[in-house]
Amino acid sequence: MAKPKVIVQLYPMFPADGDEDRKAKRPLGNDNEMYHRIVHEWTDIVKEADQMGVWGLGTIEHHFHSEGYEVGPNPGVLNAYWASIVENARVGALGYVAATHDPLRVAEETAIIDHLTKGKYFVGFARGYQSRWANIMGQWTESPATVSDGSDADDRNRQIFEERVNQVIEAWTEETVRIKGDFYEAPYPFDTGVEGYPAWEIARDAGAVGEIGDDGSVQRVCVVPKPYQKPYPPIFIAASKSQASIDFCARNNFNPTYFMPTKGVVELSHYYTKTANECGFATQLGQNQNIVRWPHITKTSADFDRKLRDYDLDIYKNFYGPFFPQFPRGNDDELIQGMKDSDIFIGGTVDESIKAWQVIYDQVPCEYITLIWHWAQQPKDDMLEELRLFMDKVLPELETPDFPQSVAAAAE
Known part of the structure; x- marks a missing residue:
């Protein structure tokens, strides 16, 4: 048996003492001195997480976050820099919003980073759900943002997304x-x-x-260079609820990245395995599956509630909630309970965290775990202590089969 591969996914959330303080400091995301401090603090996190033995270090692509929630406009630049400071971990993005990019330029950029990392690199793609920036940067293809609602706009976004990803792969693999x-x-x-x-x-x-x-x-x-890994780096695809995304992943041996409750992860993982095998891939349950969770590992059960309130409530209430109306509504206490009930936020004491993760892994042994903290709202040292507890205490209690190496094996 093996252990899940851990990816730490970070996007700096500029710190504020609740939403009223965030409003008082508007536009916090435009605080250049704060960004300078945070982006260099990020280097410390990357180095320490690498030493802890994480499999991967990732970030997002989101633009124009003047309120300071998700300040991550260029994953490629960060990945290229991280390539010079990590020793063992892979770096990557989860991910490029494909419909807003020229696919040949993405193929070039990611191939360069693959060489810089000597194959310790993964590439993620997402469809884009934030209209504030995706509709602007996707205007040249009239690609609208989507929340997978089955609308005509959602269908168009998917068509563009799948076409773009396939074109990147074609550029990587064909002379x-x-x-x-x-x-x-x-x-x-x-x-x-x-x-x-x-x-x-x-x-x-x-x-x-x-x-x-x-x-x-x-x-x-002729798109040059081609990737260092053959045929190309591992590909991760963001999925929030759409079976069509899992179809696309299964047909192409991609890694679906699940931003959803455990019930959906289990159902779609079984569906992925069935579909992938029908497409000729010898795929086991859990193989290629990447489950995303926002964790807190705390000294007491009550401290879990405190951390949710201090580090997660603001973005959950004011940003995530408006995009996803299925999230609970109510006062702050009710929202915190909603986070705990969501399956997306997971934690408590070490023992409680182990049990919560084992409930998931008893149902589907996901090959990858992506952990997200709302750093820098959560201070760096506190976040790193939680990561250390996860790597030292929780991860050893989880098992996966010895899955075969990915189709895009690093040329090391």
Whole structure:
């Protein structure tokens, strides 16, 4: 038997003493001195988590968070920097909001980071649910944000998302590509190719075969570099409730990343296993599955409530809640109880935490665990102490089968 692979996923939440203090300090996310302190504190966390033996260190892509909840606009830059300071852990993003990006540029950027890390890298993709920024940055494809509600906008977002991810993979794995998608073309314009490229002769004679047509036009493109890992890094896909996301993951041997209660994780993990095997992958229950939880490991049961109030209530009430109306409503005490009942927040004393995690692992032995703390609302040292307790006390009590190495095995 083996142990789950732990990913620490962080996005700095600028600290405030409740939502009234956050309002008084508006716009807190634009406090440049605070960001400077936090981004360098992040380095300390990355180094210590690496020494604790985590499998991965990840971050998000979200923009324009002037209120200071999720200040994480560029995962690639952070990953590239972390590559220079970690010794054992992988780095990555959970993840790039694919519909807002040029897929060939993402393929290039992530391949470079894969080389910088010498294969200790994973790539995550998400569909994008925050319209404040996704609708702006996705305007060139008219890609709307979505909360997986089954609407026409949701369907369009999914189509663009899946097309983009497939195009990234094609760029990674094929020497040259000629893409005629519903939402993206390369070359552009597709029918004629790129005409009037002055250096077409050397591209024809020294570039990849087929890039240049007989008339000197660019007919295919060669995305360089290719990833260090073959065929490409492990891919994680964010999933909050949609079976269609699990279908996409299972068909492609991707790692679904579950932002949902345990009941949904169990049901969709079984569905993933069945579908993946029907697609020709020899997949065991739990393999490739990545469960996301917001933990607190505390000295007493009452201290769990205190930490939820001090570190999580503000963002849960004012940010998560409006996006997800299925979350409980009520006064602060009722919201804290709702967090505890949600299955998403998990914790208590060491013994209580072990039991809570064992309940999950008795049902589905997820290969990966992603842990999220609302640092820097929660102070760095307190968060690191909780991570240490998880790695030293909780993780040894959890088991998974010895799953085979991912299709994208690192070339080490």
